[in-house]
Amino acid sequence: MFELDMRSGEPIYEQLVYQFKRLIIEGVMEVDEKLPSVRDLAGQLTVNPNTIQKAYRELEAEGYIYSVKGRGSFVQQREEQSNTAKIEEMKKRMFPLLREAFYLGMTREELEEIIRDANGGMDDD
């Protein structure tokens, strides 16, 4: 399903939460699709079941999944797709690149041109 980095200092449950979010956001997992049972996933990934339960609880608290007693966990219908977190993340990724570009002498005008192109040539001024 996906790979976890056991050796990383990032908690396994956070890695699980991140991976599931990605699958859900990208639509790989569809609304009402059943998530693997804790037992199966623990066996497959050789990860402690308590860790998986913790990740599922977190996903539920954040509204990504819902659980039905005795049946398991399912992908939740997202009410409103909020991209705020993703945009923040992209800003962070752009920042060092822009720093480097300015350092190398790129002008504000050149950057604005890139923005216009990237925006499909649609400009509001």
Place this chain on the structure above:
Amino acid sequence: MIEVRNAMKTFQSETVIRDVSLSVRNGSIYGLLGSNGAGKTTLLRMMAGILRTNSGEMKIDGEDIFENNRLKETMIFLQDDLYFFSQYTPKQMARFYRETYPSWDEERYAGMKQSLGLDENKKINKFSKGMKRQVAFWLALSAKPEVMILDEPFDGLDAVVRKTIKSMILEDVAERSMTVIISSHNLKEVEDICDYIGILHNGTILLERDIDDLKGEFHKVQAAFRKGKEPDMSPLDVVHREKRGSVFIYIVRGEKDEITSHVQAAHPVVFDQLSLTLEEIFIYEMRRVGYAKDDII
């Protein structure tokens, strides 16, 4: 729930377990780490009810473990050097286990025979070392114990078999809340399946932590500042600081966001957050409790 309170064990004049207290929740997998001679095997033998403590308590769900037959029927102890009756085949051993463990599951036994692909009519002493260990797990998991105590269980197993056995243990933990204690001298061997780690050294537990909590506790920051001017880092809990050229490396204990905003406020020209391996985390945590030795785990 397994509870050990102030346990002590001496052999003649030698104190092997000095003062150990620990608890293992039901459905938890507890990794008992320690170098050779730390006392792991002795502690496990006490927890399995084979050795009597000199003082202190060893209880499962409030009952004393030592020579408690009712508890032992729900418990499997896999020793470092495995024991089988001589000349016995797995099938004959299974017959003995069936009579000893009320929860013995014949279906599970048959299922594992398929997945392990071992001959149940071959004498166990004719099997290789790794296969003997597989037989031990075959019998142990078929007995469906509530508590499993495993002393260096993965020694001598190849990667594939190791994963198969880990998966089976994990499935039982998930399904029936089996409680597991695994000893190892190697963190890497058990870090994936344990949710709790205790480090035994010189007969005492140095450190006991929930792995996930521990992982979120430490952060590595790499930063450089204009004209090499280092900001005041004293508001943060810096456990390690290092300067490489004009780049500072900090190991900081605390909330990631708090650390980020503190360093960002000094407008660093270079700023990276790196992740630590579990091994590194343990080394820093051990230093914090006063152990500078890095070779304990």
